[in-house]
Amino acid sequence: MIGSNMATAYWARRGWHDGWVYSLNPSLQNYAWGRTDSIPELLGSEPSDTPVAEAWWGAHPASPATVDCDDQALGLDVLIDRDPNHALGVDVAQEFDGRLPFLLKVLAIDAPLSIQVHPSMEQAAEGFDIEEAAGIPPTSPARTFRDRSHKPEMIVALTPMTVLAGFRDLPGLRGDLHLLGKDGAALLELVENAESPASAVTAYIRSVLALPRGAHVVTTLASLNSSADPSAQVRAACSALASHPGDPGALVALAMNVLYLRPGSACFVGDGTVHSYQSGVGVEIMANSDNVVRAGLTPKPINVPLLLDLMNAVPATAERPERVTEGAVTIYSAPVAEFELASVSGGDWTAPAGPRIVLSLAGSTTVTSADEERELACGEAVFVPFGDGEITVRTPGHAVIASVPLSAARGTGAPTGD
Structure with missing residues (x-):
């Protein structure tokens, strides 16, 4: 471990610039559901021949953002591991085992x-230990729990977005099942005869995910889009079927809340909340995890018993993060310890000490710390460690700052050593 009086010289010898503000190269994910233009346009490149679904600015070991160092691309996770107390602050480093607790994305x-649904912390730890003991390789398709963390997440729309989150009220679901006629009669009976709303949802989800692809009731559902004044759920389910023909997961969508997010609007998805992002472009911040259990609209494996065990089946309105605007900044906060997001538009904001990722989304952005000033073009991002103290973020356009909540980022970041 490097003593505090040696830290600056040590990093200088290794080619790190003064001030510990590090330019980040995002990790790109080419999932089939992505767009070919939006993320390349943000990054200042030509449209891609293949979909670019996600850009990751974070330190997840499976796909970290990188910094250029010693003539090589160094993962942000490796950089932080070299001095987690300085990078994260002592409190955050201790609470999250020396790992950056959040992951910033553009979708x-x-x-x-x-x-899909994500496990709680306890469920993730138990599942991870079971799969580790079974010897399932971390990259195996049979692997569900890739780490020991839960994965709460928050999406903030950059364009209009359609989001499914949580289960809707049962009268609305019963009304749409009535429209399916005799094809929906068995499902309607399950919902009407259940002992409680949660048991109704559980029975319904279990039943629809047991249906074969292309079941007649799914075909009938697809025809409802042309009916007079279909519900938001019918429209969302039919839109999903256009991309996933015959997938019974569309009937899961029929049971969910539909949110139409305007730019700047947000949705929070906690442990156990079944959800799906349907369309649009948004900034997502989440706990630094990749634990996912799927419930349809995918060719990937669906583990129905595990899904039913993890999901919150109680119908409820979708959860929105707390949102506070002061001058040029809007702070989006969720009931989690791992992250919060600040959005700065047409002005400046002083961000408190903490591990932070600053991403310029429109126009240029200036990041000023005690030691340096950095100009970011649209699509550029930097990691600013706790040890840099306060920073000022100024933009005539739009930038976001991912960080841990202020209450979590209070410890000193001074390096320690033997």
């Missing part, structure tokens, strides 16, 4: 994502 959605 560009051309076709609906899979309907």
